[in-house]
Amino acid sequence: xxPNAFMYLTVSAFMFVIGVVGVLTRRNGIVVFMCVELMLNxxxxxxxxxSKMHAVAAAAGGTAADVNPAAGSMMVFFVMCVAAxxxxxxxxxxxxxFRNKLHIDIxxxxxxxx
Amino acid sequence: xxxxxxxxxxxxxxxxxxxxxxxIGLITQKNPVMxxxxxxxxxxxxxxxxLSLQAEFIAVxxxxxxxxxxxxxxxxxxxxxxxxxxxxxxxxxxxxxxFLLGLAFLGELLLVMNSFMGKSVTGGFAMGKVEPIxxxxxxxxxxxxxxxxxxxxxxxxxAIVIAKKHTY
Amino acid sequence: MNNTILSLIVxxxxxxxxxxxxTGFLNKQFRHxxxxxxxxxxxxxxxxxxxxxxxxxxxxxxxDGHHDAIKFSIIPxxxxxxxxxxxxxxxxQLSLLMGMIVxxxxxLIHIYSIxxxxxxxxxxxxxxxxxxxxxxxxxxxxxxxxxVLFLGWEGVGVCSYLLIxxxxxxxxxxxxxxxxxxxxxIGDFAMIGAMFMIFGQVQSLSFADINASAGSFGDSxxxxxxxxxxxxxxxxxxxxxxxxxxxxxxxxxxxxALIHAxxxxxxxxxxxxxxxxxxxxxxxxxVLMVIACVAALTAIVAALIAVAQNDIKKVLAYSTVSQxxxxxxxxxxxxxxxxxxxxxxxxxxxxxxxxxxGSVIHAMDHMHTVKDPQDIRTMGGLQKYMPHTSKxxxxxxxxxxxxxxxxxxxxxxEILANTFFSxxxxxxxxxxxxxxxxxxxxxxxxxxxxxxxxxxxxKERFPHTSHPHESSPFMTIPLWILGILAAxxxxxxxxxxxxxxxxxxxxxxxxHGLINNRDLEHTMHEHISLEWGLIILAFIISYGMVYFxxxxxxxxxxxxxxxxxxxxxxxxxxxxxKFYVDEFYEKTILKxxxxxxxxxxxxxxxxxxxxxxxxxxxxxxxxxxxxxRMQTGYVTHYALVISxxxxxxxxxxxxx
Numbered sequence: 059x060x061p062n063a064f065m066y067l068t069v070s071a072f073m074f075v076i077g078v079v080g081v082l083t084r085r086n087g088i089v090v091f092m093c094v095e096l097m098l099n100x101x102x103x104x105x106x107x108x109s110k111m112h113a114v115a116a117a118a119g120g121t122a123a124d125v126n127p128a129a130g131s132m133m134v135f136f137v138m139c140v141a142a143x144x145x146x147x148x149x150x151x152x153x154x155x156f157r158n159k160l161h162i163d164i165x166x167x168x169x170x171x172x
Numbered sequence: 173x174x175x176x177x178x179x180x181x182x183x184x185x186x187x188x189x190x191x192x193x194x195x196i197g198l199i200t201q202k203n204p205v206m207x208x209x210x211x212x213x214x215x216x217x218x219x220x221x222x223l224s225l226q227a228e229f230i231a232v233x234x235x236x237x238x239x240x241x242x243x244x245x246x247x248x249x250x251x252x253x254x255x256x257x258x259x260x261x262x263x264x265x266x267x268x269x270x271f272l273l274g275l276a277f278l279g280e281l282l283l284v285m286n287s288f289m290g291k292s293v294t295g296g297f298a299m300g301k302v303e304p305i306x307x308x309x310x311x312x313x314x315x316x317x318x319x320x321x322x323x324x325x326x327x328x329x330x331a332i333v334i335a336k337k338h339t340y
Numbered sequence: 341m342n343n344t345i346l347s348l349i350v351x352x353x354x355x356x357x358x359x360x361x362x363t364g365f366l367n368k369q370f371r372h373x374x375x376x377x378x379x380x381x382x383x384x385x386x387x388x389x390x391x392x393x394x395x396x397x398x399x400x401x402x403x404d405g406h407h408d409a410i411k412f413s414i415i416p417x418x419x420x421x422x423x424x425x426x427x428x429x430x431x432x433q434l435s436l437l438m439g440m441i442v443x444x445x446x447x448l449i450h451i452y453s454i455x456x457x458x459x460x461x462x463x464x465x466x467x468x469x470x471x472x473x474x475x476x477x478x479x480x481x482x483x484x485x486x487x488v489l490f491l492g493w494e495g496v497g498v499c500s501y502l503l504i505x506x507x508x509x510x511x512x513x514x515x516x517x518x519x520x521x522x523x524x525x526i527g528d529f530a531m532i533g534a535m536f537m538i539f540g541q542v543q544s545l546s547f548a549d550i551n552a553s554a555g556s557f558g559d560s561x562x563x564x565x566x567x568x569x570x571x572x573x574x575x576x577x578x579x580x581x582x583x584x585x586x587x588x589x590x591x592x593x594x595x596x597a598l599i600h601a602x603x604x605x606x607x608x609x610x611x612x613x614x615x616x617x618x619x620x621x622x623x624x625x626x627v628l629m630v631i632a633c634v635a636a637l638t639a640i641v642a643a644l645i646a647v648a649q650n651d652i653k654k655v656l657a658y659s660t661v662s663q664x665x666x667x668x669x670x671x672x673x674x675x676x677x678x679x680x681x682x683x684x685x686x687x688x689x690x691x692x693x694x695x696x697x698g699s700v701i702h703a704m705d706h707m708h709t710v711k712d713p714q715d716i717r718t719m720g721g722l723q724k725y726m727p728h729t730s731k732x733x734x735x736x737x738x739x740x741x742x743x744x745x746x747x748x749x750x751x752x753x754e755i756l757a758n759t760f761f762s763x764x765x766x767x768x769x770x771x772x773x774x775x776x777x778x779x780x781x782x783x784x785x786x787x788x789x790x791x792x793x794x795x796x797x798x799k800e801r802f803p804h805t806s807h808p809h810e811s812s813p814f815m816t817i818p819l820w821i822l823g824i825l826a827a828x829x830x831x832x833x834x835x836x837x838x839x840x841x842x843x844x845x846x847x848x849x850x851x852h853g854l855i856n857n858r859d860l861e862h863t864m865h866e867h868i869s870l871e872w873g874l875i876i877l878a879f880i881i882s883y884g885m886v887y888f889x890x891x892x893x894x895x896x897x898x899x900x901x902x903x904x905x906x907x908x909x910x911x912x913x914x915x916x917x918k919f920y921v922d923e924f925y926e927k928t929i930l931k932x933x934x935x936x937x938x939x940x941x942x943x944x945x946x947x948x949x950x951x952x953x954x955x956x957x958x959x960x961x962x963x964x965x966x967x968x969r970m971q972t973g974y975v976t977h978y979a980l981v982i983s984x985x986x987x988x989x990x991x992x993x994x995x996x
Contacts (some may be wrong), residue, residue: 060319061184063242063291069188071193071281073214080199080221081979082270083289088250090205090975092211095242099218102230106300110225110293117295127299128308131230135305138237139320143327149249150335156253157337168973266976271982280990 066107073100087155087162091148098141102134109133180294183224191217204250208243215239225293227300346395346412349388349439350429350478356384357471361677364464371464378454381467385450385474389443396436409435411484424444425545428486433854437680438481438610445602446474448818453582453594453693455752456702462506466592469506473499473599480607484533486545489611493531493575493581497524503599504591516587516959517960523584527574527608536569547614554617568615570607571632579638580670582661583921589653593698596653600695601660601694603688609667609683613676616983620674629769632672632759636776639665643783647790648915649906652697659740660690662780666755669777674769674858675758677851681833682755685747688829692822695890696733699726699815700795703808709761710802716791717898721800725808728816732823737792739826741785741884747830752781753878755873761863778881784886790904793893801898837864839873882987 073096080093082121109130158164193219197210215238222231309317363370372378395410412429427487431439450470457466474497483489485930493697505517539545541560542553557564572578599605612619619628639662639679646658663686671677697714703726704713712718723730739746742753756777763770802808810816832850834843842848847857864871893900906914914920 059180060294062223062291063288063293064285065184065188066225066293067285067288068219068282069191069326071217071285072192075278076192076195076199078983079270079274082273082976082983083267084199084206085976086207087256088246088253088255089198089207092198092207092246095238096198096211096214099215099238102217103221104173106222106225106227106230107217107293110227111288111291111297114292114295118292126312128279128304131227131300131305132308132313134227134230135233135309136316136320138233139324142237142242143324145245146327146331147334149245150331151251152210153335155218162253162255164975167975171968171971171973266980269980273987276987277983277990280987280994283994284990286903 063107063111067104070104071098085163085165087152087164095141098137102137105130105133141142180224183220187217187220204255208247208250212239212243229300229302229305343412347414348390350386350482353478354473355472356381357468357475360464360472374458374463377464379775381471382447382450384471385443386447390446392436392439392443395431399436400824404552414490422543425485425487427488428484429482433850434613437481439478441684442477442481442603445687445691448821449598450579451772452815452818456594456698456814457592466506466726469499470500470726477603481610482548490531490535493607494528497521500599500604503595503754504588506591513590515931516590520584520588523581524574527571527581530567531571534564534571537564551617554621557618557621559623559669559700561621561623562627565619565627568611571612575606576605576664577661577703578664579634582638582924585661586654586657589657593701597691597694598803601690605660605664606683609671609679613855616676616779628672628674629767631668632770632773635665635668635672636773638777639780643780644915645918646787647783648912650717650797652700652716652791653714654691655787656697662784666752667758670755670775671761673758677847677857678758681846684750685751685829688822689739689748689826692732692736692819695819695822696729699729699811702811707806707808709805714716718802719795720798722808723796728810728819732819733792733796735787735794735823738886739887740788742781742878744879746827749878749882750830750833755836757874758860760874761860764863781881782885786889788887789886790893793890798893798897808854816905831949832919836866837875911955
């Protein structure tokens with residue numbers, strides 16, 4: 059069966075929901091971060107899928123000039139950059155927490171409250 | 173290069189299953205190193221899916237940047253911090269709630285995605301090659317491109333400031 | 341003349357004020373360049389005077405009997421649907437006349453002030469305020485709509501405040517300034533009310549529209565005119581708001597001459613003359629009667645107080661209140677042009693008197709041997725030392741007393757004749773007003789002769805270690821110009837019974853077609869013998885009273901005061917103490933206000949207002965105490981809440 063947009067998007071949705079569940083259930087700070095990365099990647103996949111989908115539809119409809127086929131790739135590129143920046147800062151925070159508490163169990167880090 | 177549709181079918185199913193398996197591995201492995209390795213598996217699969225969508229450039233940097241650089245950084249930190257496995261494995265309210273919530277979310281997402289049922293993503297386009305992306309980056313997206321370098325610089329400095337030992 | 345040159349009339353005084361103010365503020369050296377400041381400030385007023393003068397010459401050479409107002413505008417001000425107000429001005433007969441008085445006398449007083457304010461450390465500020473005052477006053481009298489008039493109305497109030505309190509280090513003077521400001525505020529409140537009512541009626545604030553539709557006002561004309569009159573009582577010092585004017589003498593004497601005698605205090609008369617079509621509708625008839633009665637009462641009360649004052653400026657101040665009362669009597673009789681005529685003649689002789697008193701005070705002060713340089717009891721015999729001041733002062737005294745053929749005779753006689761003949765057709769109350777006015781005229785002749793004699797004639801009562809000097813030409817030249825004007829100013833409105841119908845230039849040529857007085861000509865013709873009787877009475881009163889008073893004080897000198905005291909008997913002490921009006925106001929208005937402020941308002945503030953403020957704070961704190969428990973500090977909890985939110989929102993969008 060030839061894969062269509064729905065199938066790619068379903069895979070993306072699965073990965074995203076796995077990421078959400080991971081963020082909610084895991085207690086290790088680094089793993090929570092990795093789950094966030096997974097969510098970002100799920101979104102990236104859907105972006106590429108939409109980009110391809112629109113390019114194909116435009117080519118079939120004869121309006122290819124109106125669509126920028128590289129737009130999805132550009133978007134993903136920027137998401138990756140931001141994700142990289144976020145990972146760097148996040149890991150720095152994890153290290154800082156670890157230096158203070160000698161663990162990174164997020165259920166034990168609750169000083170940011172009343 | 174044109175894609176054979178049979179080739180795409182194989183690619184899709186193989187990497188879809190591998191990716192979801194990697195994702196599940198990420199949230200089920202108690203050992204953080206194993207979780208990270210599962211995520212790398214997932215990232216590789218996503219790179220494969222990009223390839224099947226003819227987004228070659230993105231597929232390449234997915235491997236280089238994500239699976240390579242970022243995940244190496246994660247592993248590095250995990251090793252550095254000598255983390256133990258997570259304790260307390262019994263089923264708690266939070267996990268049940270998260271699972272139900274995830275199911276509801278997934279259902280909703282699929283309901284949304286349903287409108288894209290049957291939309292073709294097959295066909296040869298030079299959409300993901302380095303050349304058009306490079307052109308775009310230096311023309312239409314020049315300003316965001318420059319800005320993202322500022323973001324990266326800020327993150328770099330921020331990370332150093334946060335993580336360094338406070339010797340004062 | 342084009343718009344640009346005409347705009348200079350209004351803009352030059354503003355430019356002068358700005359230039360002097362900014363340069364003086366930034367450059368300390370400039371503050372001592374008195375000649376330069378004086379020239380700039382005087383030019384900023386004199387040039388507008390000549391522009392108005394040439395407009396006047398151009399104007400009067402126009403078509404016979406009928407004139408169109410010269411209009412000019414500077415910039416739009418408020419423009420919204422249904423309301424268009426601009427800084428637009430008009431020069432018609434009324435505003436030309438007032439404009440010439442303001443800028444003409446203004447220029448003379450500027451010149452005089454160069455001499456008078458010599459070596460004062462606030463020299464540049466004084467001229468800044470004076471120019472600002474002229475700017476505001478020109479807005480008041482040239483503006484072609486009520487909004488611009490009101491702007492000027494408030495502007496002159498501010499300048500008056502600044503100039504009364506010019507020597508603000510003295511607490512008494514600062515208080516006098518505040519008193520003037522607050523009393524004026526009450527009148528301004530009425531003015532705003534009148535403006536709202538007028539706008540509600542005609543949907544416009546321009547005088548042309550208002551006066552054109554005055555006939556359709558109906559009963560609301562009563563309230564509008566009453567409010568306008570209350571506004572006028574504030575600015576023009578009538579009962580019950582006149583109390584600020586005598587205290588306003590705390591300011592420098594040129595200010596008293598310019599603002600508190602010649603120009604600003606007459607703006608109430610200008611206002612009513614400008615809006616006279618509303619006052620002429622039948623519904624406003626009772627208001628005219630009220631104006632006449634209040635005016636008569638003000639005139640006699642102020643005259644009685646003036647008799648018993650020893651401060652030369654206080655006498656002149658109460659005399660001003662009294663003369664303003666005369667002007668309002670004319671307005672009350674519907675003789676608007678007569679009121680304007682008296683505004684003009686009064687501006688000449690009262691400005692001259694004030695400047696003369698300034699010259700005297702200046703001389704007395706420079707002797708450094710008298711305690712109070714304004715007390716006439718320490719003066720006497722100054723004629724010998726100050727010939728110019730003395731001569732001009734005597735001319736003006738005879739003019740204000742109403743001696744033929746000086747200006748005061750014509751205007752005052754016309755006022756009294758108009759009130760008298762109004763009695764035939766418009767209610768016999770006007771006879772009473774006339775009677776009170778005549779008594780006031782007698783008193784005026786008496787107290788003015790008294791103050792002048794005691795100042796310039798008789799024995800010298802100041803210590804003889806040194807003697808006073810005549811003031812510099814800066815001060816005497818304006819005195820002579822004003823003195824001559826005070827003498828001849830009356831020829832613009834010669835008596836009709838004596839010189840024929842057309843001899844009254846103001847009524848029959850100048851204001852013809854613009855201001856319509858209540859028609860009394862018919863009644864006057866019917867009782868022509870009575871009018872001659874009034875003229876003869878005026879002769880007797882003025883000359884007789886001046887002659888009697890002069891000889892009386894010649895005989896007794898300062899001891900004559902004791903006889904005067906005996907003559908008035910028990911009345912004298914209240915007169916000396918200004919009928920205790922200030923004390924009465926303090927007891928009935930000020931005290932209750934202060935009491936209410938200290939008790940009711942403070943209680944309300946402490947319990948209700950503070951209660952609301954503190955209460956809202958503690959309620960917020962209590963709610964926060966409960967709600968903050970939601971912030972557990974666990975990242976997972978926040979993530980969970982966000983996820984639930986996303987699921988709910990997405991579900992809502994899908995279902996909706």
